[in-house]
Amino acid sequence: VPPRDYPPGPKPVPLLGNVRDLTAKELWLPAAQWAKTYGDVVYLNALGIGLVFLNSPDAASDLLDKRGSIYSDKPALVMAGELCGCKNMVAFTGYGPQMRQQRRLLHKAFGVATIPSYHPLLLSETHTFLRRLVVDPVDYIKHVRRYAGGLTLSVTYGYQPVSNDDQFLELAEECVHILSERIASGGGIWPVDVLPFLQHMPLWMPGAGFKRNAIKWKRKMEEFVDRPYEYMKSSMKSGNYKPSFCSNLLEDTSMQQQEDFEFHLKWSANSMYSASIDTTITVVSHFLLAMILYPETQRKAQAELDSVVGTDRLPTFEDRSQLPYVESIFKEVLRWGVPVPLNLPHRLMEDDIYNDMYIPKGSLVFGNIWAMMRNETMYPDPDTFNPDRFMTKLAPELERKRNPKNYAFGFGRRQCPGMNLVDSSVWLLIASMLATLDVGKAVDEHGKVVEPEIKFENPIFRTPNPFKCDLRPRNQKALSLIKQSEILSS
Numbered sequence: 001v002p003p004r005d006y007p008p009g010p011k012p013v014p015l016l017g018n019v020r021d022l023t024a025k026e027l028w029l030p031a032a033q034w035a036k037t038y039g040d041v042v043y044l045n046a047l048g049i050g051l052v053f054l055n056s057p058d059a060a061s062d063l064l065d066k067r068g069s070i071y072s073d074k075p076a077l078v079m080a081g082e083l084c085g086c087k088n089m090v091a092f093t094g095y096g097p098q099m100r101q102q103r104r105l106l107h108k109a110f111g112v113a114t115i116p117s118y119h120p121l122l123l124s125e126t127h128t129f130l131r132r133l134v135v136d137p138v139d140y141i142k143h144v145r146r147y148a149g150g151l152t153l154s155v156t157y158g159y160q161p162v163s164n165d166d167q168f169l170e171l172a173e174e175c176v177h178i179l180s181e182r183i184a185s186g187g188g189i190w191p192v193d194v195l196p197f198l199q200h201m202p203l204w205m206p207g208a209g210f211k212r213n214a215i216k217w218k219r220k221m222e223e224f225v226d227r228p229y230e231y232m233k234s235s236m237k238s239g240n241y242k243p244s245f246c247s248n249l250l251e252d253t254s255m256q257q258q259e260d261f262e263f264h265l266k267w268s269a270n271s272m273y274s275a276s277i278d279t280t281i282t283v284v285s286h287f288l289l290a291m292i293l294y295p296e297t298q299r300k301a302q303a304e305l306d307s308v309v310g311t312d313r314l315p316t317f318e319d320r321s322q323l324p325y326v327e328s329i330f331k332e333v334l335r336w337g338v339p340v341p342l343n344l345p346h347r348l349m350e351d352d353i354y355n356d357m358y359i360p361k362g363s364l365v366f367g368n369i370w371a372m373m374r375n376e377t378m379y380p381d382p383d384t385f386n387p388d389r390f391m392t393k394l395a396p397e398l399e400r401k402r403n404p405k406n407y408a409f410g411f412g413r414r415q416c417p418g419m420n421l422v423d424s425s426v427w428l429l430i431a432s433m434l435a436t437l438d439v440g441k442a443v444d445e446h447g448k449v450v451e452p453e454i455k456f457e458n459p460i461f462r463t464p465n466p467f468k469c470d471l472r473p474r475n476q477k478a479l480s481l482i483k484q485s486e487i488l489s490s
């Protein structure tokens with residue numbers, strides 16, 4: 001076999017490789033530039049670890065989908081996985097029986113067929129969210145967080161938070177923060193991941209701060225896994241409980257036979273929580289931003305809702321098929337916002353050859369969703385938020401290829417197990433907000449319009465920092481619909 005070259009990419013320097021190329025806060029921006037310069041597959045290395053960026057839907061599908069049996073592993077991270085105890089969370093588990101069992105449980109809960117059973121809950125959580133929002137619209141992120149957290153606690157454990165400072169919401173909040181801002185900051189790679197012997201440093205040694213932190217964080221993570229689960233079990237014992245992901249599976253006797261069933265159940269349940277908060281906040285923030293910056297799309301969607309749903313009731317799932325413009329807004333929010341721009345890395349388990357290029361075993365492979373969603377041929381004028389781009393009917397194959405929902409949730413055997421739920425929950429949230437609220441730029445105390453300040457600081461999610469906006473009921477009638485929804489959902 002003739003020797004193959006690595007895929008092209010920016011020139012590395014000795015020893016460090018491309019470490020300096022990888023320090024950008026919004027790494028997807030330089031990664032999109034590399035895609036333009038070097039093509040569909042780009043290769044870099046950081047301290048000897050290969051990093052592969054797949055920049056087109058075809059490359060991502062050829063490798064992450066079609067060769068899923070070798071492209072679905074996760075890096076074994078010493079810090080996040082071992083020391084902080086996250087190795088049993090679904091997003092961190094290596095490719096093997098544990099991952100398959102946990103994903104099977106998640107699929108049972110969130111497969112397409114089960115989603116309608118969540119519709120009543122989605123309606124009542126969405127209406128509750130609207131009621132909180134109209135009372136206190138300034139701190140809207142707080143309400144989105146409470147909505148996403150409350151929905152997940154409800155679906156997973158049958159637990160209904162009692163207030164914004166609810167014990168489980170607060171615990172979850174703290175843990176999600178530790179996970180995304182501390183443990184996974186910098187891509188989740190710590191010196192101890194590159195030099196594993198560091199884990200044997202004694203705790204008292206200078207430089208062992210990471211170990212002392214890890215002990216603290218691990219304790220919190222375990223509390224986060226155990227406490228809501230114990231709550232759910234004791235309420236099942238008392239007979240007074242709401243059916244949930246956990247209770248349904250615990251009552252399913254065929255499940256009990258599986259090895260370590262409760263262990264996997266507990267960790268899969270927890271994985272949903274960590275995975276749903278930042279992502280939901282990101283998507284809703286991009287929706288609000290788009291509505292502020294493109295008011296004409298908002299008016300157009302409101303006109304569609306008024307003519308299909310009318311103004312005497314709130315939208316429901318039965319209306320969905322008749323609301324193509326709202327649907328296009330949802331797609332465009334996922335495309336324009338790109339909530340997880342570089343996907344989560346998959347680890348390649350064997351040496352591989354693709355289009356005559358050599359990709360070494362152990363490489364971390366990134367689906368470059370950002371580059372795909374900003375592709376000028378597929379989406380002309382890609383930086384502009386333009387739902388109309390999805391309004392023309394295309395042949396089914398092209399339709400599927402252009403649909404951002406097929407990319408925003410990742411690829412292959414690791415694709416987001418929550419995507420069917422999100423497809424319903426976020427759609428309803430968007431439709432309900434459009435039907436009842438006007439979203440606009442904030443106005444300061446001198447009557448001056450405040451332009452939203454848009455900054456991205458999270459290395460994994462493209463979450464805009466909270467920006468000011470003006471959220472208010474469209475009119476008196478919309479306000480009374482929101483208020484009356486309490487009676488309907490109770």
Ligand code: HEM
Nearest residue numbers: 090091272275276279280339340344409410411414416418
């Ligand atoms: C709100 C929008 C959401 C977006 C945009 C999103 C996106 C993603 C992406 C891009 C991945 C990585 C897929 C890959 O590695 O190829 C992922 C993984 C995951 N998501 Fe989501 N997600 C969302 C919400 C949710 C929700 C609500 C849940 C749970 C109910 C969830 C559960 C998970 C889990 C458990 C994983 C890890 C899967 C694995 O590694 O096998 N996500 N998500």
